[in-house]
Structures are given as structure tokens and as C-alpha cells.
Amino acid sequence: MKKNFVPAALAGALISLLVLSGCSPDKSKGPVTLNALFMKQAGYSEEDVTSATKEFEAAHPGTTVNLTFVPYESLEQKITTSAEAGTYDVVLSDGPFTAKFAKAGLVQAVPEIAAADLKDIFPGALDATVYQGKSYGMPWMNDVKYLYYNKKMLKAAGFDAPPKTLDEMVSMAKAIKAKKLVQYPIVWSWSQAEALMCDYTVLSSAFGGAMFDASGKPTLTSEGNKKALAFMVQSIKDGVTNPKSTEYLEDDVGNVFAGGQAAFALNWTYMYNWAKDPAKSKVVDDVGLALVPGTSEVASATVNGGQPLSITKGSKNPVEAWNYILYLTDRSFQKKYSKNSLPIWKSLYTDAEVVANNPEVVAVSKDQYNYINNRPKVPFYSGFSSQMQVKIQEALLGKKPVEVALQEAQTMAEGLAAQN
Amino acid sequence: MPHLLPRHRVGGEGGFAALLLTPTALVIGAVVLMPLVVTFAYSLMNMNLLSDHKGAWVGGANYAGVTTSTWFWASLGRTAYFTAVSLVTETVLGLLIALLLNQKFKGVAFLRSLVILPWAIPTNVSAALWKWIYHPEYGVLNAVLSALGLIPTYQAWLSDPFGAMNMVILADVWKMTPLAAVFFLAALQFVNKAMYEAARIDGAGAFRRFFTITLPFLMPTVLVIVVMRTVEKFKAFDLFYVLTRGGPADGTKVLTYEAFLRGFTNLDYSMAATLAYLIAFLILGLTFVYLKVFKTQAGVQDE
Numbered sequence: 001m002k003k004n005f006v007p008a009a010l011a012g013a014l015i016s017l018l019v020l021s022g023c024s025p026d027k028s029k030g031p032v033t034l035n036a037l038f039m040k041q042a043g044y045s046e047e048d049v050t051s052a053t054k055e056f057e058a059a060h061p062g063t064t065v066n067l068t069f070v071p072y073e074s075l076e077q078k079i080t081t082s083a084e085a086g087t088y089d090v091v092l093s094d095g096p097f098t099a100k101f102a103k104a105g106l107v108q109a110v111p112e113i114a115a116a117d118l119k120d121i122f123p124g125a126l127d128a129t130v131y132q133g134k135s136y137g138m139p140w141m142n143d144v145k146y147l148y149y150n151k152k153m154l155k156a157a158g159f160d161a162p163p164k165t166l167d168e169m170v171s172m173a174k175a176i177k178a179k180k181l182v183q184y185p186i187v188w189s190w191s192q193a194e195a196l197m198c199d200y201t202v203l204s205s206a207f208g209g210a211m212f213d214a215s216g217k218p219t220l221t222s223e224g225n226k227k228a229l230a231f232m233v234q235s236i237k238d239g240v241t242n243p244k245s246t247e248y249l250e251d252d253v254g255n256v257f258a259g260g261q262a263a264f265a266l267n268w269t270y271m272y273n274w275a276k277d278p279a280k281s282k283v284v285d286d287v288g289l290a291l292v293p294g295t296s297e298v299a300s301a302t303v304n305g306g307q308p309l310s311i312t313k314g315s316k317n318p319v320e321a322w323n324y325i326l327y328l329t330d331r332s333f334q335k336k337y338s339k340n341s342l343p344i345w346k347s348l349y350t351d352a353e354v355v356a357n358n359p360e361v362v363a364v365s366k367d368q369y370n371y372i373n374n375r376p377k378v379p380f381y382s383g384f385s386s387q388m389q390v391k392i393q394e395a396l397l398g399k400k401p402v403e404v405a406l407q408e409a410q411t412m413a414e415g416l417a418a419q420n
Numbered sequence: 421m422p423h424l425l426p427r428h429r430v431g432g433e434g435g436f437a438a439l440l441l442t443p444t445a446l447v448i449g450a451v452v453l454m455p456l457v458v459t460f461a462y463s464l465m466n467m468n469l470l471s472d473h474k475g476a477w478v479g480g481a482n483y484a485g486v487t488t489s490t491w492f493w494a495s496l497g498r499t500a501y502f503t504a505v506s507l508v509t510e511t512v513l514g515l516l517i518a519l520l521l522n523q524k525f526k527g528v529a530f531l532r533s534l535v536i537l538p539w540a541i542p543t544n545v546s547a548a549l550w551k552w553i554y555h556p557e558y559g560v561l562n563a564v565l566s567a568l569g570l571i572p573t574y575q576a577w578l579s580d581p582f583g584a585m586n587m588v589i590l591a592d593v594w595k596m597t598p599l600a601a602v603f604f605l606a607a608l609q610f611v612n613k614a615m616y617e618a619a620r621i622d623g624a625g626a627f628r629r630f631f632t633i634t635l636p637f638l639m640p641t642v643l644v645i646v647v648m649r650t651v652e653k654f655k656a657f658d659l660f661y662v663l664t665r666g667g668p669a670d671g672t673k674v675l676t677y678e679a680f681l682r683g684f685t686n687l688d689y690s691m692a693a694t695l696a697y698l699i700a701f702l703i704l705g706l707t708f709v710y711l712k713v714f715k716t717q718a719g720v721q722d723e
Binding site for chain 1: 580
């Protein structure tokens with residue numbers, strides 16, 4: 001009796017462990033627990049999400065939501081490795097992931113939303129959630145890049161208004177440089193990272209180029225792409241672009257601009273509060289915000305940095321997950337927390353409270369959102385992006401002529417497209 | 421002498437032992453063996469999640485594809501460069517530091533514990549540290565070098581593909597040299613002091629004594645370090661992940677980072693699995709070569 005106790009207990013423990021992990025109890029009735037994955041930095045803060053989630057739980061008795069916050073850099077990997085198992089029901093995704101996650105079946109298609117609501121969301125933001133006609137998420141955090149300029153430097157060089165076109169920006173920059181107001185007037189985030197692809201999307205779109213056509217075929221050797229890359233290379237050669245841009249991410253751009261070391265910078269919304277913060281910035285009173293300059297072809301062009309909420313493939317509570325997403329993307333939530341992230345709803349941009357929170361940003365963003373471009377919506381975007389970054393950098397660092405770099409990029413992209 | 425043991429006890433104990441081993445066997449099977457087998461299977465399949473032909477068996481096509489591609493050899497070249505340069509530097513520096521710390525002088529005990537410090541820091545922490553040291557605007561390297569007048573303006577240390585690789589090597593050498601130093605120091609404790617006495621009386625100088633007594637004596641340690649560190653360096657990942665993310669212009673994209681990108685970013689699990697196995701085969705091959713060399717060396721010493 002006693003001799004058999006230990007093995008029996010061990011076997012029992014083992015069996016119960018296997019049973020527990022193998023079968024999950026019927027969840028259709030009784031309390032539901034949702035697990036949600038968010039990010040730590042930028043946009044709505046942890047406190048915003050936490051308090052809104054408490055409100056949601058109060059309004060939906062029986063539903064609890066566990067929140068996890070990770071750095072942006074970990075989001076993609078967390079989703080990729082956990083989507084099948086449904087570790088998280090609701091995840092904060094990103095525009096460039098949509099096509100990939102949809103094709104790989106890592107996220108679920110979401111229900112359609114009312115036509116009236118659809119019309120009230122900026123098309124560019126909505127488009128980022130769509131792959132092959134189906135929507136795989138709901139736009140939540142809204143963001144685009146703007147042109148930031150140093151009012152004092154522009155004034156000292158004799159300019160009263162920000163540039164309307166990229167050419168104008170370069171000639172202003174040359175004048176500012178000639179007056180020795182700053183050594184390198186323009187700063188970009190051209191490090192070998194996704195940040196480079198964001199800036200490149202802006203410039204390629206501004207010159208009327210697109211990296212892929214509507215059917216997903218690469219068009220990297222088009223005139224628009226050649227002009228965009230040539231513009232970047234030339235601006236470094238002319239000494240108007242800070243040469244360290246090829247090592248900079250968005251935060252570095254913020255540091256340079258807030259440190260008064262640049263007249264122009266392209267960056268997301270978050271740099272506004274940063275540059276206006278006396279504790280972090282030397283240019284608090286000189287921050288100007290404007291539409292990203294255009295060309296003879298387009299008035300302006302920017303890139304979508306908004307992030308949608310999606311439901312993972314493995315989620316066992318998709319209905320509750322969708323309810324939670326609708327709660328967080330609702331106008332009332334977006335209005336309440338508009339100080340940290342601008343709403344996806346057009347109608348809120350005339351709302352007195354939203355405007356009062358951020359008058360200057362709202363005024364510019366209202367227009368800027370009409371010039372949103374999404375990064376290529378192809379499933380193999382990640383692979384394309386990492387190699388495209390190299391090609392662009394090879395041109396920027398003077399290792400390859402623009403045409404050669406783009407031709408190689410085209411061959412690379414065709415290869416990736418053929419693999420799928 | 422199994423026949424001396426009571427029969428029923430053998431069966432009982434054997435069964436009990438098996439039962440006790442079961443949990444470990446299950447865990448090892450689930451987290452070590454199964455992934456190994458599945459990964460190998462993936463390397464023979466199309467497991468690109470984005471492919472329309474996912475799940476098809478492709479045989480050796482992945483291996484053929486990888487080994488005929490230019491990016492693989494470029495990546496292997498970078499891995500080999502990183503491994504060779506940092507290994508040689510670490511071993512030589514480690515040996516010199518060990519020789520110094522083997523002397524008797526005031527404060528040697530303190531220095532001996534101090535030298536171990538970089539090694540005690542987790543790699544990702546030291547990588548984050550070096551990222552700040554190399555920072556183009558606020559980095560201490562720029563501050564120190566320009567204060568000494570060695571560089572005219574602040575440099576962007578990680579902006580050049582080849583330069584960035586050497587900077588990563590410097591960070592690795594800083595962290596791992598202590599390990600080599602400690603190994604050598606330990607070995608030096610066992611050198612027969614009488615041999616030096618004899619050599620000195622025979623008129624051998626410091627260099628002569630080093631090359632004829634110390635170095636041959638340390639050869640086994642050198643080989644241990646070389647084998648161990650080669651394996652680790654081929655697998656180096658965190659340093660690259662934190663410091664350079666494979667950039668700029670792929671200058672620091674080593675094999676492990678390549679595999680990581682292809683698996684977790686591009687969702688091409690078959691390619692990542694293939695690379696993982698190729699890395700393992702390469703390490704296996706190198707270890708085999710080292711062991712061969714080691715045996716011959718040992719044989720020579722015995723004679």
C-alpha cells in the first residue's frame with residue numbers, strides 16, 4: 001500500500017496535469033476572460049487603456065480583461081508566436097502587418113461596421129486594416145508624419161511661412177545653411193529600420209511613385225521612385241540633410257530637433273509634445289507644424305503610422321473581443337483620451353473639446369489625414385522592407401547609384417512576389 | 421553481479437526508476453527532442469506561412485536554395501569574420517592579462533576580481549551599454565576621443581557596414597576577454613615553478629621561458645577556449661540584436677540574425693529551420709576539426 005503511494009501520486013498528478021492542459025472547460029456560459037496585448041510607448045498611455053478597460057468591465061459584468069503592455073519592438077513577435085494558441089484575444093497590430101497576418105491566418109476577419117461609421121473614419125486609416133477586400137481589425141491609434149520646422153530659424157533666414165514643396169524646403173534649407181543658422185538644416189529617420197520605409201513612403205508618394213501597383217506587382221523602377229531616392233541622395237550631397245540621418249530613428253530626430261540642431265524634421269505626432277516640453281526641449285517657443293511639403297504632382301503626402309486592434313486566430317471569445325475593440329475605438333473613448341492620440345473619427349476634429357486639447361495639431365492633422373499613404377500591403381512586406389532598407393541605404397551611403405539600387409530592389413521584390 | 425540481487429527487487433526498482441525518470445523524459449522529449457525533429461522536418465518542407473503551397477514536402481530544396489544563394493555566403497563570411505577576429509583578440513588579450521595578474525604585486529587580488537566584471541554583466545545589458553558608448557551625439561567614446569584630440573569631430577561609429585562589425589567585435593572582446601583571462605590564470609597556477617628555476621639557471625630569458633615552457637603548457641587551455649568560444653560566437657545573437665539589428669546595409673547580419681529575421685519577421689519557418697540546422701552542422705564540423713587538432717597536439721606532447 002505504502003510502497004505504491006508515491007508512483008500512484010505521481011501518475012495521478014501527471015494525468016491531472018495533462019487533462020487540465022488538454023481540455024478547456026466550456027466557456028460559452030459563465031464568466032469570460034479576455035487577454036489583450038498593447039504597447040508601452042506612444043499614443044494612448046497605459047493609464048488610459050487601464051482605466052477604459054475598468055469601465056468596460058463595469059459595463060460588461062462577467063467579462064474580465066487582462067492587459068499586457070510590451071514595447072512596440074516586441075509586438076510583432078508576440079503576436080506571431082501566440083496567435084495560433086490564442087494567448088491574447090485582442091492585439092494591437094500595425095498597418096504593415098495586416099496583409100501578412102491575414103495571409104498567414106494569424107488574425108480573424110472582423111465583422112463589418114455600419115456604413116455611417118465607415119464614412120466617418122479617414123479612408124487611409126481604414127484601408128490599412130483591409131486585405132483582399134476583408135477587414136482584419138479596427139483602426140484605433142491614429143498617426144501620420146508631419147513637417148516640423150523651427151520658426152526662429154526660418155524667420156532669421158527671411159522666411160515667414162513653412163515650405164509648400166520639397167524643392168522649396170531644400171532651397172530654404174540652403175539659405176539657412178548659408179547663414180550658418182545650423183550646420184545641417186534637415187533631419188530624417190533614415191536608419192536601417194522601418195523608420196526609413198516610413199520616410200521613403202512619404203517621399204515616393206510625394207513624387208508620384210508607388211512601390212507596388214494595385215495588383216501587388218513591384219514598380220520600384222518607376223519615375224516616382226527614382227526621383228524620390230535621387231532627392232534623398234542629393235540632399236545629403238548638398239549638405240542640407242544631416243548625414244547622421246542614416247543612423248537615426250524617430251527618437252534621434254526628436255533629440256536633434258528639440259536640441260535646436262535642425263530647421264526641418266519629419267516626425268510623428270508625439271514629437272509635438274516633446275518639442276513643446278521645456279524640460280526636454282530648447283525650442284519650446286519655436287516649434288512650427290505644417291503639412292509635409294509636396295511636389296508639382298501632389299500638394300502633400302504622408303505615411304500612415306496608425307495601429308489597428310485585431311483579434312487573433314486562436315481567440316476563443318471573438319464576440320467579446322470584438323465588443324471590447326468597439327468600446328476602445330468608440331467616439332467617447334477617443335474623445336476622452338484625445339490628448340494622447342488623435343481620433344480616427346473625422347467628426348471629432350470639429351469637437352470643441354478635442355480641438356481645445358491640441359489646437360495646433362488638430363488644425364494641421366485635419367488636412368494631413370487626407371494625404372495618407374499606406375506602406376505596401378503585400379504579405380511579404382516584412383521581408384521586402386528589410387531588404388529594401390538595405391537598397392535605399394546603399395544609395396544613401398553612396399555605395400550604389402540610384403538606378404542600380406532600385407533595379408536590384410525591383411529584382412529582389414519580384415523574387416519575393418514569386419515565392420508566394 | 422545482477423544475479424545476486426533478489427529478483428523481485430530488481431523489477432520493482434527498475435519500474436520505480438523508470439517512473440521517476442518519466443517526468444524528465446517527457447519534459448526533455450517535449451521541449452528538446454520534439455522541437456529538434458520538427459525543426460528538421462520544417463527544413464525539408466515549405467513552411468513559409470505566406471506561401472500558397474504551405475506544407476508541401478520539398479526535400480533538400482531549402483538546403484540547395486540556401487547554399488546556392490549569395491546572401492547565405494555573405495552572411496557566413498560575416499559570421500566567420502566576427503568569430504575569427506574576436507576570438508584571436510580575446511585569446512591574446514586574455515593571455516596577456518592572465519600573465520600580468522599571475523605576477524605578485526600589491527592589489528593583484530583586487531584586480532583579479534575586477535577583471536571578471538564585464539563577463540558578469542548579461543550580454544543584452546552590456547550591448548545596451550555599448551550602444552550608448554557609441555552614440556553619435558552623446559556617446560562617451562566620442563567625448564573621450566575628441567577630448568584627447570584623436571578625432572576632429574564626433575563620429576557615427578555604427579554607420580559604416582564594416583566599421584559597425586568591428587565595433588560589435590570590440591564590445592564582444594570587452595565582455596568576453598575576462599573569461600579567457602580567468603581560464604589562463606587558472607591554468608597558470610599549475611605550472612611547475614621548478615621548471616622556470618631550471619630554465620633560468622640554464623640562461624633562458626623571459627621570452628624564451630614563455631615560448632618554451634608557458635605557452636606549450638597553456639595549449640590545452642587555448643584549445644578549450646577556442647572550441648567553446650567558436651561555438652558561442654557562431655550562435656551570437658543578442659549583441660547584434662541590441663546594437664545594430666543587422667545593419668547598416670547588412671554589414672552585421674550574421675547567420676543567427678538572418679535566421680531570426682526569416683523566421684519571426686518573414687514567417688518563413690522552413691528557411692529559418694534550414695539555417696538553424698546549417699549553423700548546427702557548421703559548429704559540429706568545426707568542433708570535429710578542433711578535436712582532431714587537439715588530439716594530435718596532445719599526442720605530440722605525450723611523446
